[in-house]
Amino acid sequence: MKIPLSQPDITKREVDLVLKVLSSNILSIGPMVEEFEKRIAEFVGVKHAIAVNSGTSGLHLAVRALGIKDGDEVITTPFSFVASSNCILFERAKPVFVDIDPDTLNMDISQIEGKINSKTKAILPVDVFGQAIDMKSIMDIAERYGLKVIEDACEALGAEYDGQKAGSLAHAAVFAFYPNKQITTAEGGVIVTNDDEVAKLCRSMRSQGRPITGLWLEHERLGYNYRMSELHAALGVAQMERIEEILDKRQKVADMYNERLKNVAGVKVPYIHPKVKMSWFVYVIRLERGIDRNKVMEYLLSNGIGCRPYFTPIHLQPFYREMGYKEGDFPVTEAVAKTTIALPFYNNLTEEEIDYVVEKLKEALSMA
Ligand SMILES: Cc1ncc(COP(=O)(O)O)c(C=O)c1O
Numbered sequence: 241m242k243i244p245l246s247q248p249d250i251t252k253r254e255v256d257l258v259l260k261v262l263s264s265n266i267l268s269i270g271p272m273v274e275e276f277e278k279r280i281a282e283f284v285g286v287k288h289a290i291a292v293n294s295g296t297s298g299l300h301l302a303v304r305a306l307g308i309k310d311g312d313e314v315i316t317t318p319f320s321f322v323a324s325s326n327c328i329l330f331e332r333a334k335p336v337f338v339d340i341d342p343d344t345l346n347m348d349i350s351q352i353e354g355k356i357n358s359k360t361k362a363i364l365p366v367d368v369f370g371q372a373i374d375m376k377s378i379m380d381i382a383e384r385y386g387l388k389v390i391e392d393a394c395e396a397l398g399a400e401y402d403g404q405k406a407g408s409l410a411h412a413a414v415f416a417f418y419p420n421k422q423i424t425t426a427e428g429g430v431i432v433t434n435d436d437e438v439a440k441l442c443r444s445m446r447s448q449g450r451p452i453t454g455l456w457l458e459h460e461r462l463g464y465n466y467r468m469s470e471l472h473a474a475l476g477v478a479q480m481e482r483i484e485e486i487l488d489k490r491q492k493v494a495d496m497y498n499e500r501l502k503n504v505a506g507v508k509v510p511y512i513h514p515k516v517k518m519s520w521f522v523y524v525i526r527l528e529r530g531i532d533r534n535k536v537m538e539y540l541l542s543n544g545i546g547c548r549p550y551f552t553p554i555h556l557q558p559f560y561r562e563m564g565y566k567e568g569d570f571p572v573t574e575a576v577a578k579t580t581i582a583l584p585f586y587n588n589l590t591e592e593e594i595d596y597v598v599e600k601l602k603e604a605l606s607m608a
Contacts, residue, residue, distance in 0.1 A: 241596050245546030246420035246522075249486065249587040254478040261474045269447075272473035277430065279480040280415070283398070284407045286432045288439035291473060292446050295394040295416025297466035298429035299327035302412040303362075305431075305441040306388040308333045312361035314390075317347040318555040319573040320366040324392040325554045328364065336360070337555055339570045343511040346373040348572075352381055362388040367396035367406050369550070370422070370521035371512065374401050375409040390414070394429070397422045398487045399519035406519070407432045412442075417472075420586075422486060422519055423479035425472040489587040490520040496591060497523050497583065500598045506531050506605050523585040524550050526576065532608040537581060539604035545597055550582040 261272055273291050281289040292298045308314060312333040316325055317340055325335040338351040345368045352363060363382055365373045375391060382389045389409075393399070394416035396406040407413035412435070415421075417428040431442050441461075443452050449463025450456070468476075479486065494510075501509050508526040512518055527533050533549065540547045553573045555565035567574065583597055 241593065242544040243546060243584045243589075243593050243597060244586075245548055245582065245584055247586040247588070248419040248424045249489075250475075251478070253481065254475055257474040257478045258471055261470045264470075266470055268467060268469050270470045272470040272477060273468055276425075276468070276473040276476040276480065279477060280430050281432065283480065283483060284405050284413075284432050286408055287434045288432065288436070290431045290439060290442040290446060291468040291476075292429045292431065292466040293468050293472075294427055294466075295414055295418070295429035296323040296327065297446070297464065298414035298416070298431045299323060299390065299392060299394075300330050301442045301445050301464075301466060302390045302414055302431050302438075303327050303331050303333070304445060305438045306362060306390060306411055308361050308388070311359065313357070313359040314362045314364050315352055315355050315360060316364040317366050317368070317573075318553045318570045319345055319551055319577065320368060320392065320554060321394070321551065322554050322557060324364060324366050324394070325560075333361070334359075335364075335554075337565075337570060339572045340368075340576065342572050342576065344371055344373070344513050344516075345369065345576060346371060349374060349377050349381075352378070356385050356387070360385070360387060362390060364390045364392060366392040366394075367399055369510070369524055370396045370399050370519040372396055372399035372401035372404075372406040372516050372519075374515070375404065375406075376402070379409050395421070395521035396519050398483060400517035401513075402515045411435060412438050417476060420522075422490065422521060423476065423483060425468065425476040425479075428468050428472050428476060486587055487519055490585075491518070493585060493587070493589050493594070494518070494520045494523055496594050497598075500594065501525060501601075504598075504602060504605070507601070520585065522550055522582045524580050524582045526579045527581065527605075529579070531579075531605065533579060533581060535608040536601070536604040539607065540581075540597075540600055543600045545600055546584050548582045549577070550580055551577060553577050
């Protein structure tokens with residue numbers, strides 16, 4: 241059996257809608273992007289959604305739109321995908337990491353205030369693996385210190401904390417749509433915000449700094465080409481039409497894994513905070529100390545099972561080490577990162593496939 245780590249869920253509707261765009265003669269800047277943005281804004285419960293060509297470009301625009309610049313400090317997490325910190329470096333600001341909560345794996349909110357100083361401009365929390373972070377507490381801290389908040393919700397479309405949707409409270413939040421995400425546009429992302437000015441700046445900067453209602457060759461500010469095409473947006477619209485079904489399917493796959501793995505010695509199933517409604521991005525188990533994670537992964541891979549050590553801490557990536565970060569800086573992150581394995585996870589993963597993954601995992605554990 242060959243089971244990939246992730247797989248998109250593309251139906252005839254997605255194909256039809258993309259083909260419709262192809263034969264419409266409007267391949268960029270058209271109604272599909274508008275429709276996709278409308279659906280995202282409604283779903284998240286925010287005023288504005290601005291579609292872009294990746295989660296990374298969305299984060300970059302959010303950083304710029306909130307005025308983060310050279311020398312500013314932004315408090316964030318080292319346990320994430322590297323783009324959540326790189327977007328700070330793009331503007332020559334400094335990521336200031338705080339360690340994580342050992343259960344939720346999200347940024348430890350109680351450590352934020354200790355890192356605030358006169359250079360601090362913003363907080364950039366991440367909803368890791370689709371587990372919504374307590375944004376209300378973060379917004380309270382931000383308000384007290386006059387800071388901006390960018391929520392990297394790239395992995396968390398549809399997640400909730402205490403009934404509040406991920407992406408709905410921050411000054412700006414970003415979702416991403418690479419094919420391993422809950423919904424995909426092949427490549428793509430979206431910025432969401434309730435702030436009219438932030439929305440206006442993001443719309444302008446994603447399209448070469450043009451005024452929103454201006455002339456094609458007029459450029460008010462430094463901008464980029466971060467636009468999402470109509471083809472990508474069509475894919476996104478078709479996926480958003482069945483977002484609830486998609487989130488349910490993912491919950492069912494996670495339930496099947498949880499049921500089979502909860503009593504397996506050496507394995508910790510994902511912890512979910514009681515106030516969180518997960519939007520499952522990946523299914524990440526943790527191995528108990530002393531088990532050779534690499535051996536387990538090698539065995540799974542040799543049996544055709546896709547798996548990955550989500551995440552390698554950002555501060556230990558080679559070019560972050562060059563900035564002075566080193567092993568030992570964030571002990572919880574580092575300890576967790578040595579034990580994690582993402583198992584195959586996607587909407588249409590079958591019970592039979594899950595049984596096979598679990599069987600091979602148990603065999604691997606008996607040898608590691
Ligand atoms: C936490 C996080 N931030 C940012 C990104 C960047 O998104 P993209 O790959 O669409 O640029 C991703 C997705 O890969 C992510 O998981």
